[in-house]
Amino acid sequence: GQQVQQSPASLVLQEGENAELQCNFSSTATQLQWFYQSPGGSLVSLLSNPSGTKHTGRLTSTTVTKERRSSLHISSSQTTDSGTYLCAIEYTNTGKLTFGDGTVLTVKP
Amino acid sequence: EAAVTQSPRNKVTVTGGNVTLSCRQTNSHNYMYWYRQDTGHGLRLIHYSYGAGNLQIGDVPDGYKATRTTQEDFFLLLELASPSQTSLYFCASSGLGSQNTLYFGAGTRLSVL
Structure with a gap:
């Protein structure tokens, strides 16, 4: 099926x-969104x-x-x-997003 | 900010049990979605709806039913729960499908023993 591959995994x-x-x-996308999932599990759309x-704040996306x-x-x-940063794609105009498995980002002080 | 409320936040049931997960959004969004998320994976779409009385099949629908009773309310039903349905479930809503921002609920953690 249609897939979304994210890298690196961490x-x-x-x-x-x-x-x-x-x-x-894996195919032409009609929509692409980036999401952030906090360590506590909450999900928010980034852009x-x-x-x-x-661009938004310190974030830049290039597609x-x-x-x-x-x-x-x-x-x-x-x-x-x-x-965790998740990428999601809509392949057709169905209003349905397919998510990648995400990249787990750890920033150390 | 769009508000999507899920209940319960946590649920434990036994194999063969009957479970209903509830989702309510208060922003007059047309589209509502049910996703599941398993450890180390992204979200997988179970069912979605673009209005009251409408239901669309997602990518992993087996073992799940859903019903959109009003524009605000979307329910996910597990009529014979199995351990494979142990997961974190998210509800989301958006104004015009994925062309608009998705707003997610806080999630429901379901354990099927």
């Missing part, structure tokens, strides 16, 4: 370092970026649609950025 950084998370998908580059990949860059990481 990442450990020192506070202040930058993080680069990758999302690859929606089906194509091009978007190259024809290459079926997206990245999430976190600049100047903080310990509070620790958690």
